[in-house]
Amino acid sequence: MSRYLFLVLGLAISAANASEQSPSKITPQDQHDLAYSLGASLGERLRQEVPGLQIQALIDGLKQAYQGKPLVLDNARIEQILAQHEAQAEADVQAPKSEKALAAEQQFLTKEKAAKGVRELADGILLTELTPGRGNKPGANDQVQVNYVGRLPDGTVFDQSTQPQWFRLDSVISGWRSALQQMPVGAKWRLVIPSTQAYGADGAGELIPPYTPLIFEIELLDTRH
Numbered sequence: 001m002s003r004y005l006f007l008v009l010g011l012a013i014s015a016a017n018a019s020e021q022s023p024s025k026i027t028p029q030d031q032h033d034l035a036y037s038l039g040a041s042l043g044e045r046l047r048q049e050v051p052g053l054q055i056q057a058l059i060d061g062l063k064q065a066y067q068g069k070p071l072v073l074d075n076a077r078i079e080q081i082l083a084q085h086e087a088q089a090e091a092d093v094q095a096p097k098s099e100k101a102l103a104a105e106q107q108f109l110t111k112e113k114a115a116k117g118v119r120e121l122a123d124g125i126l127l128t129e130l131t132p133g134r135g136n137k138p139g140a141n142d143q144v145q146v147n148y149v150g151r152l153p154d155g156t157v158f159d160q161s162t163q164p165q166w167f168r169l170d171s172v173i174s175g176w177r178s179a180l181q182q183m184p185v186g187a188k189w190r191l192v193i194p195s196t197q198a199y200g201a202d203g204a205g206e207l208i209p210p211y212t213p214l215i216f217e218i219e220l221l222d223t224r225h
Helices: 003-021 028-049 055-066 075-113 174-180
Strands: 126-131 143-151 157-160 165-168 188-193 214-224
Touching: 075 126, 174 188, 174 214
Parallel strands: none
Antiparallel strands: 126 188, 143 157, 143 165, 143 214, 188 214
């Protein structure tokens, strides 16, 4: 059921409870004031939650439904339009969070980029060489054997290897795939990977929030076709 239907039901229940608490006889003026109060309360909430409503259409829909008359729109269209509106309302709520997360990411990347020894790859990945390598570089469809630690910007470890691991480069995040093709066997790098090269707007479950850059220390031990 739409949250707006719950809203109307909530108003009606509140009014009914108020009536039950009063032992005095309900007068026509009370009935008028009850209807007006329900309308005023509903109108105030709708003004805050759904600005720009066409008031006459709202009144028509309310009147026809209340009086049990045929509705201009069928149930399927009503459910569709309410679902669309609620989806947009949820998106509007999430937008400020996304903007805040993107601003925090940009601030973090700017700070990291200014650190000593950091160089930027073409796709925005920030690289610090911890140990140089002398071996072959993997191809896009190769497998790599690595030791690694993955951290969030606050230093929290969200993943790490306990022993050397083999991965196919076509099965890992874009940031790994891009950076490791430039990495010679034997090297150990610190990578700061922008969210666009990691898990982006979706994040990864409860571990990685949306728009989160990731920090990896990766040691490339071997590569094979």
